[in-house]
Amino acid sequence: MAPDPVLVLQMQRMGDMILSFPMFLWLSRHYPDREVFVVAEEDFFRPLMPLSPRVTYVSWRDAAAGALSGRRFRIILNLSIREEAASLSGSLDADYRLGPVRAPGGALRVLGRWQLYRSSLVGHGRHNRFHWADLNGLDLLPLKVMRLTYFDPPRRPEAANKTVGLFVGASEPGKRPSPQFYAGLAHALLERGLKPVLLGGPADRPVAEAIHSQSQLPLVDLVGRLSLSELAEYGKTLALMLTPDTGPMHLAAWTGLPTLNLSVGHVNPWDTAPYQPGHLVLRSSASCARGCWACRQPSMLCLKGVDPKPVAALATLAVSGQRARLERMKLPGLELFETMRTEEGLFGLRRLGPRDSSGAAKAADLAGEFWRRFFLWSFSGEPETPVREAWQALGAAWPRLVVSLKGTLPVLSRGVARLLREGAPDRGAASALSRELPPFWNLLGSYLEMSGQNADFSPAWARESLELLERLNALLE
Incomplete structure (x- = not known):
C-alpha cells in the first residue's frame, strides 16, 4: 500500500x-x-x-x-x-x-x-x-x-548573441519602469551594439505602444504574441532578459536565461528576486526602497534613480561576461547584487561594486544578517554563536546604534505584557507594538503580534514570547 x-x-x-x-x-x-x-x-x-x-x-x-x-x-x-x-x-x-x-x-x-x-x-x-x-x-x-540541492547558474550566451529581451509588464504599474525609461533603454542598448526585443503579455500592449511612440525605433515587438511555453522556448535565443519583478522573470531564471532584475516599486529582492544563483539585481539605494509594501513618497524615488544609460552599460558587461568589471562599476544612487547561496543552502544576495570609501559596512546589511541568523537559531535550531557574532559585527561598525537599540528592547516586553493584560485588541492597537519601536525591531515585533493574534493573545503565547525576548537579551550582552 x-x-x-x-x-x-x-x-x-x-x-x-x-x-x-x-x-x-x-x-x-x-x-x-x-x-x-x-x-x-x-x-x-x-x-x-x-x-x-x-x-x-x-x-x-x-x-x-x-x-x-x-x-x-x-x-x-x-x-x-x-x-x-x-x-x-x-x-x-x-x-x-x-x-x-x-x-x-x-x-x-x-x-x-x-x-x-x-x-x-x-x-x-x-x-x-x-x-x-x-x-x-x-x-x-x-x-x-x-x-544539498544544486541549482545550475545561468547559461553563458554565445559570443555572437547580442539579443536582449526587455520585459515591459508587471502585475502593477508601480512595479515596473515607465515607457519613457524603456524607450531610452532601447536607444542606449542599440548604441552599445545590443539588439533589444520587447516582451510582455497581452495586457502590456499599451505600454509597448507608448515605447514605440517615445522611442521612434523599429523595435522587434513580441508583446502579447507569445504563450508561456513559447516565451520559455524563445528565451533560449536571448543573451539576457531585463525585467522587473514578474512571473516571467522567475520563468527566465528557472530555465537558465541570464536575468537582470530591475527591482523597482514596492518589492523586496530578498523576498522575490530571481531564485537561482548567478543572476543580477539592480535597485535604488534610497533608504525607503527596502521592502516597502506601498509607496508613501510624493513620487517614487526608487524609479528616479534607475537611468537607462547605466542599465545599458550593465547589460553590455553581463552579455559579454565581464564579471570583473561589474565588480568595479560605480553606480551612484543604485545598488547592484548577484544572487547566491548562503552556507545553509538558502537564497542570498552578494553586493557588487566598489566598497564605500569609508569602509563602513551598511547598517541595513548588518541588521539583515543579524535577523537572518536570529530566526534560523530560533526556528530551525541553528547554532547560537553566529547570532552573537552578527550582533557584534553591527556593534563594531555602529557602536552608538547598538547601545540605543538595546535600550529600547524592553518596549517589546512591555508590549507583550500589555496585550496579555488587555486581551485581544482591535487591529490598530495590535499593530502599535511595532509602531512604538525603532525600525530595527519591527521584524520581531510584527512576528510577535501576528503570533499573538494567531493564539488569541493567550498566557501560553505571552510566556513563550517573553522567554524568547529573554534569550534575545542574553545574546546582546
Missing part, C-alpha cells in the same frame, strides 16, 4: 507557482515514496507543466468539486492566502497541516512558525532576508535537504 501523499495548495499567480518548483524538488527527495499533489489554477499550471518538477496537478475547480475528498494526506501545506484554500486545508483528512487553515466553522489559524513569520512580513519586511521560495519549505524540510 502506497504511503499517504503530500498535498500543496498553491493558488496564487504564475510567479508564486514557479517559486514553488524548488520545494517540489525538495519534497521528492525528502519523501521519495510519497506522491505530491498540487492544487493550483489550471490557467497557470497547465502551460508550466513541461518545466515543472514531477508532481500531480489538480485544478482548483476539480478540488472544489470534491476530487480530493476521502483521501488521507500525510501533510497539507497551504501556500495560498485565499480563503477557499484555507477552508480546503481544514476540511481534508491529514496528519499535519501548515500555512493558513480554517477548520469547519472555526477560526483561521496559521500553522508553522516560518509560515507565521511570512504572514508577519506585510508592511514590516525591511530587514527580512528569507526568500519566498525558501520560506515555502522551512517548516517542512531540514536545512540539509536545501543545502
Whole structure:
C-alpha cells in the first residue's frame, strides 16, 4: 500500500507557482515514496507543466468539486492566502497541516512558525532576508535537504548573441519602469551594439505602444504574441532578459536565461528576486526602497534613480561576461547584487561594486544578517554563536546604534505584557507594538503580534514570547 501523499495548495499567480518548483524538488527527495499533489489554477499550471518538477496537478475547480475528498494526506501545506484554500486545508483528512487553515466553522489559524513569520512580513519586511521560495519549505524540510540541492547558474550566451529581451509588464504599474525609461533603454542598448526585443503579455500592449511612440525605433515587438511555453522556448535565443519583478522573470531564471532584475516599486529582492544563483539585481539605494509594501513618497524615488544609460552599460558587461568589471562599476544612487547561496543552502544576495570609501559596512546589511541568523537559531535550531557574532559585527561598525537599540528592547516586553493584560485588541492597537519601536525591531515585533493574534493573545503565547525576548537579551550582552 502506497504511503499517504503530500498535498500543496498553491493558488496564487504564475510567479508564486514557479517559486514553488524548488520545494517540489525538495519534497521528492525528502519523501521519495510519497506522491505530491498540487492544487493550483489550471490557467497557470497547465502551460508550466513541461518545466515543472514531477508532481500531480489538480485544478482548483476539480478540488472544489470534491476530487480530493476521502483521501488521507500525510501533510497539507497551504501556500495560498485565499480563503477557499484555507477552508480546503481544514476540511481534508491529514496528519499535519501548515500555512493558513480554517477548520469547519472555526477560526483561521496559521500553522508553522516560518509560515507565521511570512504572514508577519506585510508592511514590516525591511530587514527580512528569507526568500519566498525558501520560506515555502522551512517548516517542512531540514536545512540539509536545501543545502544539498544544486541549482545550475545561468547559461553563458554565445559570443555572437547580442539579443536582449526587455520585459515591459508587471502585475502593477508601480512595479515596473515607465515607457519613457524603456524607450531610452532601447536607444542606449542599440548604441552599445545590443539588439533589444520587447516582451510582455497581452495586457502590456499599451505600454509597448507608448515605447514605440517615445522611442521612434523599429523595435522587434513580441508583446502579447507569445504563450508561456513559447516565451520559455524563445528565451533560449536571448543573451539576457531585463525585467522587473514578474512571473516571467522567475520563468527566465528557472530555465537558465541570464536575468537582470530591475527591482523597482514596492518589492523586496530578498523576498522575490530571481531564485537561482548567478543572476543580477539592480535597485535604488534610497533608504525607503527596502521592502516597502506601498509607496508613501510624493513620487517614487526608487524609479528616479534607475537611468537607462547605466542599465545599458550593465547589460553590455553581463552579455559579454565581464564579471570583473561589474565588480568595479560605480553606480551612484543604485545598488547592484548577484544572487547566491548562503552556507545553509538558502537564497542570498552578494553586493557588487566598489566598497564605500569609508569602509563602513551598511547598517541595513548588518541588521539583515543579524535577523537572518536570529530566526534560523530560533526556528530551525541553528547554532547560537553566529547570532552573537552578527550582533557584534553591527556593534563594531555602529557602536552608538547598538547601545540605543538595546535600550529600547524592553518596549517589546512591555508590549507583550500589555496585550496579555488587555486581551485581544482591535487591529490598530495590535499593530502599535511595532509602531512604538525603532525600525530595527519591527521584524520581531510584527512576528510577535501576528503570533499573538494567531493564539488569541493567550498566557501560553505571552510566556513563550517573553522567554524568547529573554534569550534575545542574553545574546546582546
